[in-house]
Amino acid sequence: MVLNYMKEVCLTVTSAVANTMLHDENRWTDHTHQSLLNVLDKEELSSLEGQIKNVQSQLEERKKSLRHLQYELSSKTALPKTVELEKEIGRVKSENEITLGALVPFRGEPGGQSTITPMSAEDIQRIDKDFIRWRKEWVDRRKIYKESVSDCI
Secondary structure (H helix, E strand, C coil): CHHHHHHHHHHHHHHHHHCCEEEECCEEEECCCHHHCCCCCHHHHHHHHHHHHHHHHHHHHHHHHHHHHHHHHHHHHHCCCHHHHHHHHHHHHHHHHHHHHHHHHHHCCCCCCCCCCCCCHHHHHHHHHHHHHHHHHHHHHHHHHHHHHHHHC
16 A cells, blocks of 8 residues: 555656756756657668668768768869960960070070080080099098098097
């Protein structure tokens, strides 16, 4: 008898508390009794899981498509505009004229001869011999310097 009374009191208190809004960590939450909730069948749960997987696969496909479209958009926005193209073409033409002007002494005037003559094979060999000789001098001087510095230390 007492046990039944306590059971009834406990159920009424829990249902009263469960159906009220309680304050929990700076937010209001609705605490309900779990036995009062509807339960889905196994088939319904499996169909929901199938739908979730289907939506997730569609989401991945859409993400890939979005990345591809963003790449195309960024590559197309990086291209110069029509107005900028005219300026860029003019700049490149002026750079070409400057470069060709610097090459005139080596190429010569159109229809004329070059003002600079290429080096002969003898001149190249002489320069190589001089380089080897002076390199030996430099290596010897460096060796002497290192020895004198190491002796001082």
